[in-house]
Amino acid sequence: MEATITITVDGRQRTVAVDTRTTLLDALRDRLAVTAPKKGCDHGQCGSCTVLLDGRRVLSCLALAVAHDGAEVVTAAGLDNDRLRETFLDNDAFQCGYCTPGQLCSAAGMLDELKAGWPSAVTDGEPTLSASEIRERMAGNLCRCGAYVGIVAAIQEAGR
Amino acid sequence: MIPFDYRRAENPAGAVATVAGAPGAVYLAGGTNLVDHLKLDVARPDLVVDVTGLPFDRVEPRADGGLRVGATVRNSDLAAHPVVRERYPVLSQALLAGASGQLRNMATTGGNLLQRTRCPYFQDVTTACNKRDPGSGCSAIEGYHRYHAILGASPDCVAVHPSDMAVALVALDATVRVLGRHGERDIPVDALHRLPGDRPDRDTILEHGDLITAVDLPAPLSVRSAYRKVRERSSFAFALVSVAAVADLRDGRVQDCRIALGGVAHKPWRAHAAEDVLRAGEPSEQLFTRAADAELAGAKPLPDNGFKVAMARGALVATLRGLTTEGTA
Amino acid sequence: MTGMIGTALPRRDGPAKLHGTAPYAYEHDVEHPAYAHLVQATIARGRVTGFDLSAANALDDVLAILTHENAPRLEDTGNAELAVLQDDAVAFRGQVVAVVVAETPETARQAANAIQVTYDSEPHETRLRADDAGLYTPEKVNPALPTESSQGDVESALASADVTVDEVYTTPMEHNNPMEPHTTVAHWDGDRLTLYDSTQGVHPLRSAVASLFGLDEDRVRVVAPYVGGGFGSKGQPHAPVALAVLCARHLTGRPVKLAITRQQMFSLVGYRTPTIQRIRLAADHTGALTGIAVDVVEQTARVKEFAEQTATPSRSMYAAPHRRTGHRLAELDVPVPSWMRAPGECPGMFGPEVAMDELAQRCEVDPIALRIRNEPELDPDSGKPFSSRNLIGCLEDGARRFGWDARDPRPRTRLEDGWWIGTGVASSTYPVHMSPGSVAEIRYTADGRYEVAIGAADLGTGTWTVLAQVAADRLDVPVDRVELRIGDTDLPNATVAGGSSGVASWGSAIADAAGAFRDKFGTDPAAGDEASGRTPDLSETFAMRAFGAQFAEVAVHADTGEVEVRRLLGVFAAGRIVNPRTARSQFLGGMTMGLSMALHEQSVMDHRYGHVVNHDLAEYHIATCADVRSLEAHWLDETDEHVNPLGTKGIGEIGIVGTAAAVANAAWHATGVRVRDLPITPDRFL
Numbered sequence A: 001m002e003a004t005i006t007i008t009v010d011g012r013q014r015t016v017a018v019d020t021r022t023t024l025l026d027a028l029r030d031r032l033a034v035t036a037p038k039k040g041c042d043h044g045q046c047g048s049c050t051v052l053l054d055g056r057r058v059l060s061c062l063a064l065a066v067a068h069d070g071a072e073v074v075t076a077a078g079l080d081n082d083r084l085r086e087t088f089l090d091n092d093a094f095q096c097g098y099c100t101p102g103q104l105c106s107a108a109g110m111l112d113e114l115k116a117g118w119p120s121a122v123t124d125g126e127p128t129l130s131a132s133e134i135r136e137r138m139a140g141n142l143c144r145c146g147a148y149v150g151i152v153a154a155i156q157e158a159g160r
Numbered sequence B: 001m002i003p004f005d006y007r008r009a010e011n012p013a014g015a016v017a018t019v020a021g022a023p024g025a026v027y028l029a030g031g032t033n034l035v036d037h038l039k040l041d042v043a044r045p046d047l048v049v050d051v052t053g054l055p056f057d058r059v060e061p062r063a064d065g066g067l068r069v070g071a072t073v074r075n076s077d078l079a080a081h082p083v084v085r086e087r088y089p090v091l092s093q094a095l096l097a098g099a100s101g102q103l104r105n106m107a108t109t110g111g112n113l114l115q116r117t118r119c120p121y122f123q124d125v126t127t128a129c130n131k132r133d134p135g136s137g138c139s140a141i142e143g144y145h146r147y148h149a150i151l152g153a154s155p156d157c158v159a160v161h162p163s164d165m166a167v168a169l170v171a172l173d174a175t176v177r178v179l180g181r182h183g184e185r186d187i188p189v190d191a192l193h194r195l196p197g198d199r200p201d202r203d204t205i206l207e208h209g210d211l212i213t214a215v216d217l218p219a220p221l222s223v224r225s226a227y228r229k230v231r232e233r234s235s236f237a238f239a240l241v242s243v244a245a246v247a248d249l250r251d252g253r254v255q256d257c258r259i260a261l262g263g264v265a266h267k268p269w270r271a272h273a274a275e276d277v278l279r280a281g282e283p284s285e286q287l288f289t290r291a292a293d294a295e296l297a298g299a300k301p302l303p304d305n306g307f308k309v310a311m312a313r314g315a316l317v318a319t320l321r322g323l324t325t326e327g328t329a
Numbered sequence C: 001m002t003g004m005i006g007t008a009l010p011r012r013d014g015p016a017k018l019h020g021t022a023p024y025a026y027e028h029d030v031e032h033p034a035y036a037h038l039v040q041a042t043i044a045r046g047r048v049t050g051f052d053l054s055a056a057n058a059l060d061d062v063l064a065i066l067t068h069e070n071a072p073r074l075e076d077t078g079n080a081e082l083a084v085l086q087d088d089a090v091a092f093r094g095q096v097v098a099v100v101v102a103e104t105p106e107t108a109r110q111a112a113n114a115i116q117v118t119y120d121s122e123p124h125e126t127r128l129r130a131d132d133a134g135l136y137t138p139e140k141v142n143p144a145l146p147t148e149s150s151q152g153d154v155e156s157a158l159a160s161a162d163v164t165v166d167e168v169y170t171t172p173m174e175h176n177n178p179m180e181p182h183t184t185v186a187h188w189d190g191d192r193l194t195l196y197d198s199t200q201g202v203h204p205l206r207s208a209v210a211s212l213f214g215l216d217e218d219r220v221r222v223v224a225p226y227v228g229g230g231f232g233s234k235g236q237p238h239a240p241v242a243l244a245v246l247c248a249r250h251l252t253g254r255p256v257k258l259a260i261t262r263q264q265m266f267s268l269v270g271y272r273t274p275t276i277q278r279i280r281l282a283a284d285h286t287g288a289l290t291g292i293a294v295d296v297v298e299q300t301a302r303v304k305e306f307a308e309q310t311a312t313p314s315r316s317m318y319a320a321p322h323r324r325t326g327h328r329l330a331e332l333d334v335p336v337p338s339w340m341r342a343p344g345e346c347p348g349m350f351g352p353e354v355a356m357d358e359l360a361q362r363c364e365v366d367p368i369a370l371r372i373r374n375e376p377e378l379d380p381d382s383g384k385p386f387s388s389r390n391l392i393g394c395l396e397d398g399a400r401r402f403g404w405d406a407r408d409p410r411p412r413t414r415l416e417d418g419w420w421i422g423t424g425v426a427s428s429t430y431p432v433h434m435s436p437g438s439v440a441e442i443r444y445t446a447d448g449r450y451e452v453a454i455g456a457a458d459l460g461t462g463t464w465t466v467l468a469q470v471a472a473d474r475l476d477v478p479v480d481r482v483e484l485r486i487g488d489t490d491l492p493n494a495t496v497a498g499g500s501s502g503v504a505s506w507g508s509a510i511a512d513a514a515g516a517f518r519d520k521f522g523t524d525p526a527a528g529d530e531a532s533g534r535t536p537d538l539s540e541t542f543a544m545r546a547f548g549a550q551f552a553e554v555a556v557h558a559d560t561g562e563v564e565v566r567r568l569l570g571v572f573a574a575g576r577i578v579n580p581r582t583a584r585s586q587f588l589g590g591m592t593m594g595l596s597m598a599l600h601e602q603s604v605m606d607h608r609y610g611h612v613v614n615h616d617l618a619e620y621h622i623a624t625c626a627d628v629r630s631l632e633a634h635w636l637d638e639t640d641e642h643v644n645p646l647g648t649k650g651i652g653e654i655g656i657v658g659t660a661a662a663v664a665n666a667a668w669h670a671t672g673v674r675v676r677d678l679p680i681t682p683d684r685f686l
């Protein structure tokens, strides 16, 4: 069943017709040609599709587009954080690059969460920007190329 | 995925009326389980009613010193809530042990409770499964069942409930507030989920159309509480077994305690037998082991998950050891 | 600029990837695409007896449904894996029996699910057993190596040895699982076919598709500038690409997008065979080996043979006068196994390297000393000298960096905070490959840049960056004057990205072209000047391999059996390193996958149905960021003039070789429990 939604994507307002079944990820990729968010599993299991939705990191493959009419979406293409891009490049925090847009959005969201004082499973007392905190908080973003070492270093550097 | 209609719930009563009146309708919250199942054809609704706009997004203090957690409060917000962190550490820890940062930002309290089993046959419509397709048979009993139940299973289904949060809620004596066709009622979380018996298609005692509006946490028995999850990756994996424990420790004795196990049964498993052994006891390795053995005496593992008995014992002992030797009450 | 080789240039494709704008196969801008979705067999063996397409056909927006009953005949069905929809036979569960094309992806999927297929099923067998009556000896093992090797009399050596090890080790079925699912966008426009594909080799894919459909190669173009990982699974064409082309031909003029699902990747795009390795070692009481016997049993598919070369690394690792290796295959009703990062070496260095640890334990010799004691002078297999072999250097350097000396050799002696802690070591090795046939062209442009063209692939391996470095070095110009073009059959022929041969094969061709260019035009060329070069032949005089050593520190929880790799350190001797930054990532990436193999990975077959039960990324665990703690990769400066003109040995695969053994050896040292079957899960310690 068709529905029309209006969302702001990377600062641009877009109106698009979707099937009620269309996920936010497919709306972006198939209908709006916004291909920064990637599809790695389509089931919430890899993190490649991570975007910032109304300021929070979420998985766009498990969000129905129709449920987010009026939302503001930021993808890796529009992410206002060149510092992260710089540290990712310096630390060679990616190889094939397929998980990378999701890693970047997740990292940006995660740094905000940390700043807000949110705990994680490894937090003891008040959370800090330690390697073990970053590793735990980034566990939802799989990287089959195994760029984790660089990713953790890059986030730590950018978050300082 | 078959086509469905999408509607935003305007108010709670209206939502209940809509869903209760339409056999093919379901509620949608964070979508992290439902949308997954839509894609797999495990869920085939013709109407999806979005409850995220309902006014259930608050965590509020209760007169009895407890907390009321709205059904649409996101798992991440609940885990980070200062009162939860301070007075209900087991709940915060359980939430943080579940899923990933992104998923917790989406997942809601109500949806988390009602997420369905991760049994791989349940999720694969090309295989037989009594829970998904009653009467078709259980593929897990003689198949892959490493993650399956060791307690309370039936010949029709050996699945486990996957929620971490629910295990903590059981150990906290929490209740769910449910709005149904005939008004509101409270159900202890421990009574919400069922054992499979001969109706594994029913995860809970809820009726079609019942809407979870909140979870009530009574004042905690003790702020000394912890959640321990054993899994096969350091993060982002479901539990093989888990333990939620709350202990009131005074004068060198366990005055009272609440214990629940996860990953072992079709519901969060309240460990009454272990509690009975612990109550009034003096913390020691022997006491913990006796408690664990008492609880697990009735375990009936499947051919390939016998290790879970020893693992649950180890996890329980380790949790109790940590809880009784660390920090202050 | 001369000296560019060896420089840690940041990835040139970085900005595009860091904005998410680098186009992967699905993302190329094509007009008005249609979407395909596959229907897979739900039996493991038998025949399709009928389809009920009525519900699917009744849906608006369904454009086509292809089955064996109406699909066009293929020209060349020699590769059974690619001979899709040609007959009613089902050879494994998950085989494609139909494909739907629709206006939207949602409808394509809905229609595919609505198709009812009836079957006549036959008994099937999917279980690999060492005592399978039907085991046979393949003629060759991948890529074209002898199945067996034998020197001396290994049985007598075993019978008369002071010390022996005779154990069986197993590695499970594993799936490559690159993050980008296999995707083809096929567009049949007039008499030209264009494919945007996630492939490790545009030219080899073009050849396969051209012969499958009986086309002239020059009518087919394959484009793949960015590939979201492959690890071997995108090295050979698999069924989905053939299906996408069939659909595109059916809907001529309309581009068709076929992105398979993560679940479908578990039956359609290859995997690593499970292996059963019986390892027998004979040694004197000092640990000097007198005999090595490696007998491997593994599986292949009834529809097409793939024989993993699991026993082959043992042919060259350690000295011993009496030795034998061999492979036996079980032909099962399973999907076709294929390449997965370091086929042969990766599984084949698990059993032997754990066996070496067991031998060290039995001889009471330090595991490093044991390996040094058995260092061969010549390649034990071929009798040729090694072009270079620095295994000992890697072991010694690693031992120093890791702090090996302080190690108490006794197992189960360190309990800290409730965790048993131990350390272990294992060797790594990988052969040097260079594939003939790549061609590079260099052209000087009006604006003073050098266009370097070759149809090479970058799967995350760093090709975009390192080939530009090779060109800059050999042309002696700054790298920003080099414009590299890769990933397109419109460019000169390139071999597949496989066997860690990319830099050697393509880089050597570029070096050759650069030499030719300078010879012809000197240092002051005119716009339009161009020259080409090709990959030279590989030397036959030497045995050529890269070596390495990996060290692991493992913690096992005393109550619950949880396993953590606390530290992993690798030292490699892999020839010349073109770019230390991207090379480190290759080593670390391989080690990370090795850690994942050690602790997590296992595709669980349900033999009643014949399918992988845990067919998604929630159930098939790969290491997360949280699992990868301290990880270090180092390398020795190694000069080897024999391997190829650049002196490189290939670094994409060696990082995964030996990791699992190092972890298993450390887990034994921590707990005293010897795990001989991967993965090393908590239940082993309870």
Ligand SMILES: Cc1cc2nc3c(=O)[nH]c(=O)nc-3n(C[C@H](O)[C@H](O)[C@H](O)COP(=O)(O)OP(=O)(O)OC[C@H]3O[C@@H](n4cnc5c(N)ncnc54)[C@H](O)[C@@H]3O)c2cc1C
Residues within 6 Å of the ligand: A043, A044, A045, B026, B027, B028, B029, B030, B031, B032, B033, B034, B035, B036, B051, B071, B072, B097, B098, B099, B100, B103, B106, B107, B108, B109, B110, B111, B112, B113, B114, B115, B162, B163, B164, B165, B210, B211, B212, B213, B236, B237, B238, B239, C618
């Ligand atoms: C890859 C992955 C890993 C995960 N790992 C973990 C883990 O380790 N531990 C863990 O505990 N969980 C895990 N989860 C599950 C996750 O926690 C649940 O999917 C989530 O909590 C469900 O909440 P939701 O709001 O998204 O629910 P939805 O998907 O929106 O709904 C789930 C169900 O609840 C019903 N529902 C929702 N709200 C209400 C309501 N108010 N009243 C009545 N019915 C309602 C829906 O109809 C639906 O049937 C994981 C999920 C994924 C995808």
Ligand code: SF4
Residues within 6 Å of the ligand: B117, B119, B120, B121, B122, B128, B129, B130, B131, B132, B137, B138, B139, B140, B141, B148, B156, B157, B158, B159, B200
């Ligand atoms: S265990 Fe339960 S959910 Fe799993 S296959 Fe059996 S009946 Fe279905």
Ligand code: FES
Residues within 6 Å of the ligand: A038, A039, A040, A041, A042, A043, A044, A045, A046, A047, A048, A049, A050, A059, A060, A061, A062
């Ligand atoms: S594509 Fe959304 S989590 Fe994998």
Ligand code: FES
Residues within 6 Å of the ligand: A093, A094, A095, A096, A097, A098, A099, A100, A142, A143, A144, A145, A146, A147, C179, C228, C229, C460
């Ligand atoms: S960079 Fe390839 S998957 Fe992360």
